[in-house]
Amino acid sequence: MAERPIIEIKNLSKRYKGSDEPALKDITLDIYPLEIFGLLGPNGAGKTTTISILCGLFAPTGGEIMIDGFNLHNELDQIKQVIGVVPQDVALYPTLTALENLVFFGNMYGLKGKYLKDLIMDRMNVFGLERFAKKKISSFSGGMKRRVNLIAGLLHDPKILFLDEPTAGIDVQSKVVILEFLQEINQKGTTIIYTSHYMEEAENLCSRVSIMDRGTIVSTGNPKELVADHPEFKNLENLYLYLTGKGLRD
Amino acid sequence: MFKFISAVKKEYLLLLRDKAGIIILFIMPMILIIIFSLLQEVTWNAIAQEPKVEMLFVNNDGDSLGINMEKGLRSSGFFDVIDSVNHAKVTAESARAAVKKGDFLIAIVVPKGVTKSMRANVRVAVAKTLSGFGMFNPNLLNNIVPKGADTVTLYFDPTIRKAFKNAVVSSIKEFNYRSETGMIFRSFNIEMSKQFPAYKPADIEYKESLQFKEVFPNYVEREEIPTTVQHNVPAWAIFAMFFIIIPLTGSMIKEREEGSLARLMSMPVSYIHLLLAKVTVYFFVCLVQSFLMIFSGIFILPLFHIPMLVIGNHIIALTLMTIATALAALGYGLLVGTIANTHQQAAAFGAVSIIILAAIGGVWVPVYLMPNVMRHVAMISPLNWGMTGFYNIFLRQGGLITIMIPALKLVAFFLGSVLITYIYRKIKSPLNI
Incomplete structure (x- = not known):
């Protein structure tokens, strides 16, 4: 990992107003180009908060963040040009059709005209949705919504793609299509930062993971190497449970 | 854009x-x-249309003041002047009882002979004025006895608004002043005719010298x-x-x-x-x-x-x-x-x-x-x-x-x-x- 990180996080902290405990405590992390980086952790570990800060949605309480050479504090506009975000919720307009949604989000990235429409139809074709382009999102199944949600975040071929639990609550077929597509775009040059509760999925997909708990990073590394470093655990899930504990989280 | x-x-x-x-x-x-x-x-x-208020009117006078008052109240457009209820003529007592009972908001009782008294008083006043000019023999007034002020009684329901009550009283007073002014003019004319047989009373209809115009002050004066x-x-x-x-x-x-x-x-x-x-x-x-x-x-x-x-x-x-x-x-x-x-x-x-x-x-x-x-x-x-x-x-x-x-x-x-x-x-x- 000699090259310069595409994302540099130094001493990142976040405390929500009215909260006793900080959501993030002094996190330092480097993510390198072309990685598929997994942020793993139980509920409340700080995964979504980290991604939200990296996307500019929340201001950090402290720390420094550089994304693709731009400082988050004063170069957010430039950062927005190179990132794509696929939020945890299906962030689409239910009363608009899939095509209307994607045209609108594409327009927000500066894409337009026939190029955009062809691109959308191409992506919908990849995700088996071309027949549903003119159907309202409200009529879609959960898996179909997730797929459109994903397309909306990567229409502009972002350099860095943030995904917050992209496979949560969907059928196996949709999951496979999504994960295969993520690997494909990663090979074409997109760095992916991804959160998940699914350890097996992360173990297979990610080049590196950070396991987070209670606002801190408890371990970072290649999933297979992490398991190898702890021979007492047969897989990432066992190691994860060891590091984060079996207690239920809010 | x-x-x-x-x-x-x-x-x-x-x-x-x-x-x-x-x-x-x-x-x-x-x-x-x-x-x-x-x-x-x-x-x-x-x-907007100001519905008429029903008013009992008892005209015991039967002469010009009572008649003018009734005419004026009717023509004002604000009152529905009623002088009989259930085919029975309203009396001072029945009017008072009806207002007390709440059946009517206002009743006016004009006493008997009020015009006659007013006329006598006006004549005395005119004669006294003319005698100052030596145009009238004061002895002629011996048989005219000036009277005190007569009382027109107004009964009001207690719920009636003060402003409305004042408006009614003002209207009644206005009718009274008009009648009295007319009488003074006529009385002068009569006495002058007596003193100067050649005098022909001018056909003067007294008009108020001050008029009031109601305007809604909008920007086109309409x-x-x-x-x-x-x-x-x-x-x-x-x-x-x-x-x-x-x-x-x-x-x-x-x-x-x-x-x-x-x-x-x-x-x-x-x-x-x-x-x-x-x-x-x-x-x-x-x-x-x-x-x-x-x-x-x-x-x-x-x-x-x-x-x-x-x-x-x-x-x-x-x-x-x-x-x-x-x-x-x-x-x-x-x-x-x-x-x-x-x-x-x-x-x-x-x-x-x-x-x-x-x-x-x-x-x-x-x-x-x-x-x-x-x-x-x-x-x-x-x-x-x-x-x-x-x-x-x-x-x-x-x-x-x-x-x-x-x-x-x-x-x-x-x-x-x-x-x-x-x-x-x-x-x-x-x-x-």
């Missing part, structure tokens, strides 16, 4: 597919105008009497424009709750751009609302036998006033939509605050019918500023100058709301605005 147009198109599509929102925005205000105009028509007519329509159309149009807060905040919060806003804020587009797109679409909604309200006033309300809306000749002033009101309504909507955390919060606070501002602003009850304290309170409501501007156009036939102050207040309210929205957003999300 391209992103802005795309955002406007998205807002337009979202609104178009929100059936409930369209009903709230367009259909409900029209229904409100029709219902309230119909409901208020009866009350309004009662106020009398315009407000109707339910002249009040209800602007009132409910303003209310509807401000009620846009419900679909507007709904759209803002839905976007936030469903995560679309978060997605948008991670894209190269600013929050203010997105808000401006919303404002643009809802601004046109406000204009269409106003057009529909005015259309209802001109073409639909007359179908229900309600007077047609008269919009005057100042279309530019009307348009500017509509724009200013729409901006104020949208500014308020943006502010509430940004500050409220949930749809329920925004809907409840938005609806209740608009209803309160409408109530104190004179949407339901016109400000001029409110108690004095409330008239002052009304001035804090933006809906009242809107009402003032529309009244100036519809009722007072005012032009651009007359709407300047209310319109500027509304625009300032819009700018203030947008500024607070911006500051609030900046505090909440310092990196991403």
Whole structure:
């Protein structure tokens, strides 16, 4: 990992107003180009908060963040040009059709005209949705919504793609299509930062993971190497449970 | 610009597919105008046409004062003068009992011989005046005995308003003065004729030298009497424009709750751009609302036998006033939509605050019918500023100058709301605005 990180996080902290405990405590992390980086952790570990800060949605309480050479504090506009975000919720307009949604989000990235429409139809074709382009999102199944949600975040071929639990609550077929597509775009040059509760999925997909708990990073590394470093655990899930504990989280 | 147009198109599509929102925005205000105009028509007519008050009149005099008084009361148009009930002539006692019982609000009893007494008194006064000039023999007055003042009794129901009671008393006194003045003139003429047989009384009809003209001071000096329509159309149009807060905040919060806003804020587009797109679409909604309200006033309300809306000749002033009101309504909507955390919060606070501002602003009850304290309170409501501007156009036939102050207040309210929205957003999300 000699090259310069595409994302540099130094001493990142976040405390929500009215909260006793900080959501993030002094996190330092480097993510390198072309990685598929997994942020793993139980509920409340700080995964979504980290991604939200990296996307500019929340201001950090402290720390420094550089994304693709731009400082988050004063170069957010430039950062927005190179990132794509696929939020945890299906962030689409239910009363608009899939095509209307994607045209609108594409327009927000500066894409337009026939190029955009062809691109959308191409992506919908990849995700088996071309027949549903003119159907309202409200009529879609959960898996179909997730797929459109994903397309909306990567229409502009972002350099860095943030995904917050992209496979949560969907059928196996949709999951496979999504994960295969993520690997494909990663090979074409997109760095992916991804959160998940699914350890097996992360173990297979990610080049590196950070396991987070209670606002801190408890371990970072290649999933297979992490398991190898702890021979007492047969897989990432066992190691994860060891590091984060079996207690239920809010 | 391209992103802005795309955002406007998205807002337009979202609104178009929100059936409930369209009903709230367009259909409900029209229904409100029709219902309230119909409901208020009866009350309004009662106020505008001043229904006659039934008054018992007992004329025991039977001479000129009693007759003139009765004639004057009848011709005033305010009273329904009744001298018999159930085919029985009203007496002083029955009149008093009827008022006491609450069957009538007013009764007047003119005593017997009151004209005769007045005439005697006038004759004495005239004779005394003429004798000062040596034109009258005072001995002739020996058989005329001056009388004390007679009493015309007025019975009032205790619930009657003091102002109305004073008006009645003033009217009676006025009839009395007129009769007495006439008598003095006639008496002078008679005595002069006696002294100078050649004297021919001039045919002088005494006319009051002071006349009163009632004018409604509008900007074209033409009398315009407000109707339910002249009040209800602007009132409910303003209310509807401000009620846009419900679909507007709904759209803002839905976007936030469903995560679309978060997605948008991670894209190269600013929050203010997105808000401006919303404002643009809802601004046109406000204009269409106003057009529909005015259309209802001109073409639909007359179908229900309600007077047609008269919009005057100042279309530019009307348009500017509509724009200013729409901006104020949208500014308020943006502010509430940004500050409220949930749809329920925004809907409840938005609806209740608009209803309160409408109530104190004179949407339901016109400000001029409110108690004095409330008239002052009304001035804090933006809906009242809107009402003032529309009244100036519809009722007072005012032009651009007359709407300047209310319109500027509304625009300032819009700018203030947008500024607070911006500051609030900046505090909440310092990196991403």
